[in-house]
Amino acid sequence: xxxxxxxxxxxxxxxxxxxxxxxxxxxxxxxxxxxxxxxxxxxxxxxxxxxxxxxxxxxxxxxxxxxxxxxxxxxxxxxxxxxxxxxxxxxxxxxxxxxxxxxxxxxxxxxxxxxxxxxxxxxxxxxxxxxxxxxxxxxxxxxxxxxxxxxxxxxxxxxxxxxxxxxxxxxxxxxxxxxxxxxxxxxxxxxxxxxxxxxxxxxxxxxxxxxxxxxxxxxxx
Numbered sequence: 345x346x347x348x349x350x351x352x353x354x355x356x357x358x359x360x361x362x363x364x365x366x367x368x369x370x371x372x373x374x375x376x377x378x379x380x381x382x383x384x385x386x387x388x389x390x391x392x393x394x395x396x397x398x399x400x401x402x403x404x405x406x407x408x409x410x411x412x413x414x415x416x417x418x419x420x421x422x423x424x425x426x427x428x429x430x431x432x433x434x435x436x437x438x439x440x441x442x443x444x445x446x447x448x449x450x451x452x453x454x455x456x457x458x459x460x461x462x463x464x465x466x467x468x469x470x471x472x473x474x475x476x477x478x479x480x481x482x483x484x485x486x487x488x489x490x491x492x493x494x495x496x497x498x499x500x501x502x503x504x505x506x507x508x509x510x511x512x513x514x515x516x517x518x519x520x521x522x523x524x525x526x527x528x529x530x531x532x533x534x535x536x537x538x539x540x541x542x543x544x545x546x547x548x549x550x551x552x553x554x555x556x557x558x559x560x561x562x563x564x565x
């Protein structure tokens with residue numbers, strides 16, 4: 345690498361000034377605070393406000409991150425779906441902990457949620473799977489997610505194979521849920537809310553759960 349930094353990157357800065365976050369603004373429960381911020385992201389018409397960076401830990405001890413979509417949030421936690429045989433599925437099977445990060449750029453906000461992960465009940469995974477568009481359900485069958493494939497044509501052939509096996513009849517149930525595909529619930533143990541502020545004096549609050557009770561504290565930016 346060059347000894348000198350890229351000057352164009354050094355000059356990339358943004359002065360945050362849209363909102364503030366004060367202790368009196370916080371909900372007692374971080375999931376209620378998350379609900380408030382998520383609804384504000386929806387109201388701001390942010391594109392895919394449910395997009396989140398999911399990080400898992402591999403058997404080699406290295407983290408892997410990817411963007412996935414949150415499909416529900418409740419008092420219990422955050423829900424997402426995937427192929428259980430994918431890299432993230434295998435990593436969650438071996439080490440069922442994860443973090444997710446939401447970044448709402450236009451609101452100058454991010455939320456970090458960390459905790460244990462559990463598989464959803466099969467009935468819940470099936471209910472959501474059957475609500476997906478036909479092409480997405482076929483894609484779940486066709487993709488051997490995270491495995492090496494020879495070329496794009498291989499994937500196209502797999503799609504055609506399952507379109508023949510499960511023709512589009514207009515019924516939600518014409519494409520059954522594969523057993524290797526389903527949902528997870530991330531159960532929060534730690535939640536952090538970050539609000540950008542001018543001069544790097546950002547607002548940061550973290551919630552931690554101890555014996556079922558949440559407590560919040562302000563962090564230095």
